Amino acid sequence: MRSIGSALNLLLVSPLYFVWTVVALDLAQTPCTTLVQGKFFGYFSSFAVFPLNSSLCSWIIQNPDPRRYTLYMKILKPSGVCDHQHIRTYQFDSFLESTRTYLGMESFDDVLKLCDGSTRFAFLQSNKQFLQMKQTAPPGVDTWPMRWKPAKAQERDFSVEYLVVGNRNPSKAACQMLCKWLDACLAISSSSHPCGIMQTPCSCSGGEVLDQASEILGFTRKKEDCYKDGIYLENCVSSPKDSNGAEFLGGWNSWSAWGDCTKDCGGGLQTRMRSCKPLPNEGLACEGVLEEGRLCNRKACNTNGRYNSRSQSLRSTDNRKREDPDELQHYGYPAPQIGDPAAEEWSPWSVCSTTCGEGWQTRTRFCVSSSYSTQCSGPLREQRQCNNSAVCPVHGTWDEWSPWSLCSSTCGRGYRDRTRTCKPPQFGGNPCEGPEKQTKFCNIALCPVDGNWNEWSSWSSCSASCSNGTQQRTRECNGPSYGGAECQGHWVETRDCFLRQCPVDGKWQAWGVWGSCTATCGGGTQRRDRVCYGPFFGGETCQGPKEEYKQCNDRKCPEPHEICDEESLGPVVWKETPAGDAAAVRCPRNATGLILRRCILDEEGIAYWEPPTYIKCVSIDYRNIQMMTREHLSKAQRGLMGDGLSDVLQNLVEISQDGTSYSGDLLSTMDVLRNMTEIFRRAYHSPTSGDVQNFVQIISNILSEDNREKWEEAQLIGPNAKELFRLVEDFIDVIGFRMKDFRDSYQVTDNLVLGIHKLPANAATDITFPMKGWRGMVDWAKNSEDKVTVSKSILSSGLSVSDDSSVFVVGTVLYRNVGNILSLQRNSTVLNSKVISVTVKPFPRSLLTPLEIEFSHLYNGTTNQTCILWDEND
Numbered sequence: 001m002r003s004i005g006s007a008l009n010l011l012l013v014s015p016l017y018f019v020w021t022v023v024a025l026d027l028a029q030t031p032c033t034t035l036v037q038g039k040f041f042g043y044f045s046s047f048a049v050f051p052l053n054s055s056l057c058s059w060i061i062q063n064p065d066p067r068r069y070t071l072y073m074k075i076l077k078p079s080g081v082c083d084h085q086h087i088r089t090y091q092f093d094s095f096l097e098s099t100r101t102y103l104g105m106e107s108f109d110d111v112l113k114l115c116d117g118s119t120r121f122a123f124l125q126s127n128k129q130f131l132q133m134k135q136t137a138p139p140g141v142d143t144w145p146m147r148w149k150p151a152k153a154q155e156r157d158f159s160v161e162y163l164v165v166g167n168r169n170p171s172k173a174a175c176q177m178l179c180k181w182l183d184a185c186l187a188i189s190s191s192s193h194p195c196g197i198m199q200t201p202c203s204c205s206g207g208e209v210l211d212q213a214s215e216i217l218g219f220t221r222k223k224e225d226c227y228k229d230g231i232y233l234e235n236c237v238s239s240p241k242d243s244n245g246a247e248f249l250g251g252w253n254s255w256s257a258w259g260d261c262t263k264d265c266g267g268g269l270q271t272r273m274r275s276c277k278p279l280p281n282e283g284l285a286c287e288g289v290l291e292e293g294r295l296c297n298r299k300a301c302n303t304n305g306r307y308n309s310r311s312q313s314l315r316s317t318d319n320r321k322r323e324d325p326d327e328l329q330h331y332g333y334p335a336p337q338i339g340d341p342a343a344e345e346w347s348p349w350s351v352c353s354t355t356c357g358e359g360w361q362t363r364t365r366f367c368v369s370s371s372y373s374t375q376c377s378g379p380l381r382e383q384r385q386c387n388n389s390a391v392c393p394v395h396g397t398w399d400e401w402s403p404w405s406l407c408s409s410t411c412g413r414g415y416r417d418r419t420r421t422c423k424p425p426q427f428g429g430n431p432c433e434g435p436e437k438q439t440k441f442c443n444i445a446l447c448p449v450d451g452n453w454n455e456w457s458s459w460s461s462c463s464a465s466c467s468n469g470t471q472q473r474t475r476e477c478n479g480p481s482y483g484g485a486e487c488q489g490h491w492v493e494t495r496d497c498f499l500r501q502c503p504v505d506g507k508w509q510a511w512g513v514w515g516s517c518t519a520t521c522g523g524g525t526q527r528r529d530r531v532c533y534g535p536f537f538g539g540e541t542c543q544g545p546k547e548e549y550k551q552c553n554d555r556k557c558p559e560p561h562e563i564c565d566e567e568s569l570g571p572v573v574w575k576e577t578p579a580g581d582a583a584a585v586r587c588p589r590n591a592t593g594l595i596l597r598r599c600i601l602d603e604e605g606i607a608y609w610e611p612p613t614y615i616k617c618v619s620i621d622y623r624n625i626q627m628m629t630r631e632h633l634s635k636a637q638r639g640l641m642g643d644g645l646s647d648v649l650q651n652l653v654e655i656s657q658d659g660t661s662y663s664g665d666l667l668s669t670m671d672v673l674r675n676m677t678e679i680f681r682r683a684y685h686s687p688t689s690g691d692v693q694n695f696v697q698i699i700s701n702i703l704s705e706d707n708r709e710k711w712e713e714a715q716l717i718g719p720n721a722k723e724l725f726r727l728v729e730d731f732i733d734v735i736g737f738r739m740k741d742f743r744d745s746y747q748v749t750d751n752l753v754l755g756i757h758k759l760p761a762n763a764a765t766d767i768t769f770p771m772k773g774w775r776g777m778v779d780w781a782k783n784s785e786d787k788v789t790v791s792k793s794i795l796s797s798g799l800s801v802s803d804d805s806s807v808f809v810v811g812t813v814l815y816r817n818v819g820n821i822l823s824l825q826r827n828s829t830v831l832n833s834k835v836i837s838v839t840v841k842p843f844p845r846s847l848l849t850p851l852e853i854e855f856s857h858l859y860n861g862t863t864n865q866t867c868i869l870w871d872e873n874d
Helices: 172-187 212-217 325-330 620-637 645-657 663-680 689-702 705-714 721-738
Strands: 002-004 033-036 041-045 058-062 069-076 087-092 094-096 101-103 121-126 130-135 159-166 226-228 231-233 268-273 291-296 359-364 381-386 413-419 437-443 468-474 492-498 524-529 547-552 567-569 572-574 582-586 594-601 607-609 744-748 752-760 767-769 787-790 807-815 835-841 852-854
Touching: 069 172, 087 101, 121 172, 159 172, 172 437, 572 582, 620 645, 620 663, 645 663, 645 689, 663 689, 663 705, 663 721, 689 721, 689 744, 689 752, 721 752, 721 807, 721 835, 752 767, 767 807, 787 807, 787 835
Parallel strands: 002 033, 033 058
Antiparallel strands: 041 159, 058 130, 069 121, 069 159, 087 130, 094 101, 226 231, 268 291, 359 381, 413 437, 468 492, 524 547, 567 572, 582 594, 594 607, 744 752, 752 807, 767 787, 787 852, 807 835
16 A cells, blocks of 8 residues: 655645544555545646556545544546546545445545536545545446547546645635635536535635535625735725726826936926826725925036926825816816916827726926026816717626525535626627636535445355255445434345255154054053154164054953943933043034033942033133134234224123023133233233223123022132132233223122222322212112221332322222132131122232221121131132
């Protein structure tokens, strides 16, 4: 890699002091890459950086500190037209060698347009740490270097000048060059070729220097600076220009040369004059001396000699209107001669000073003096207007530039322009020279940049040394930046690969099912087989036996009296079954499952049939609802969203009101309610007040007296009262904390009354349940002696100061007949049918006030006031 680093160029007049930042930059380990550091002005030819016989070369310049310096570049484009744009130009913040990723990359190809020959020059401005010009091979180009149309090598050459300028207090020499670049950039700008210099820290003509705020808004700021030789001078007044562009100081022209001395000896006088050129359209005279003189030839003369003498009086004018002849005469302008008769005669009038418009003619005279005479009075020069009838041509003149327009893009690279109007020429004058419109690029803010993929890596080696394997290749995402979108697609690709066939040993397949026993009792055998798959490609054969045997039915055969005889009950036929086994037949057509019936021995050892049980039978309607609920639960567990859950609850309400046909229907309903509670915990479905009402109504329906016998059978393998209480407790917890905007709910049904209250810890109130005055309260609850009181002191978070987020959910339930239907715990005390349960979530830290529960008990027909408590662990 070539590295160019030198002392500060002479272009920087004032010394600069700064610390170079060490940046890890290893873009290529090749001598074809040039890195420029520590240089603030320079020039190079494309042939020097991008030789004709080389490829993929690059040139990089580093900005020492993008916060303090701005990089500008001027490019003289090639005179020929290239086939492809093979030189890329872009700026970037840094480069990550590990992932070959450019950070903050921004292309300048649309600014330079090297292959566009409509303009010879291009300019750009860079505000990032690195600026790079790089050869690239366009897609589909097989040969390199690329061919240019012109045969001459010099027509392919282009040159580059670069300039690094401080953002504060730039040197005059740097500004002199930058302002010349800016003038040229704006002069050739157009809508299709905006100027690439967006702003400068220098004070350039035309109000080009803009502060950041005015730059964004598109307003210019005029400077009271004078531009001379490419540099603005502070605290001066700009000189106006006439229609031809000639500059003058807005008043006096230069002094003429000193005239001849009026005497050869004895002291004479030399004079010189200057003319006044008023400001255009102002008609103002100049202030100061029109003519001045000095002594000359002071040597003594012959006393008899007589010499001419010229008055040494000096005339003055002031800044007054010429239209006032009396005032002009008073301040030294010509007037009719009324002086001393000793003065010489006036000379003839001179030729008119102009051939058109307003001009002037002059004439002069000398004062003839003698030893006895005094100084002549009156002016030595007179002027008069002439040629007023001829009209002079008026050249076209430009008005002031309009303010810069707003940037065409709110982010990223846009453009702005400004215009000016030409006052048309008159009487054959020349038209305005120069552009009517100027355009330049602008960049107000950074646009979001979507991520883009780098090139794929090479394929990895095959994952298997034989048979089928896979290969992978990866790619990295470049970006995104400034809120852009992520790269779309996969970062890894996989493909199959095959090197050779691998030896495959034989492998036993799974054992088959056991065959039937050779005897139903008294001992028999069963056999099962397995198959060897393989071997292939020279592999080993399977090791081990192909068949397997085991003993079966080794119990002794039952005696005839130990076998239940075949029995028919309506359409159902129970086949002969030995004691200890169970016979099974299909449930009726309106249900699924099996009806079970066990054969057991009595005390004398005689076999007999037990009554059949329908605990495995579930009606079709209940089974359909159970399956739909499980599907909803599966979707909820996968994080999906769904609907229709409320309809499932409503259908179950209608079905359960018609009663149950089998004990399996009760078990199915309990399973549905448990799954519904689990669904309510998730985001799948937000429970509504209708869902709460239907849930409570379903519990009331299954606690109906008509289901008493089916509950007795269901409890053999199914739920008891404790599981029912836990189900309702979980439901209260979910509704209180999961239901949106939930406050209170009070549900009254035929078989239970439920209240759910959501209370803040810092504003809790006492709860009395049941509310016997509640509208629609059923008679059995209204006349009940059972009640519960929950003191507000129980609802405490345990903190000294509770915040607004501390809430308690209190659920109270009064069951009408659950004590008669479901078995509670083993307790010698006989409860009446009513049961009260209280649920508080979260659990209070301490019970400062005991929970008060009152309900009547029956024990041997007498009233027992002792409160019954059951152990939760039982």
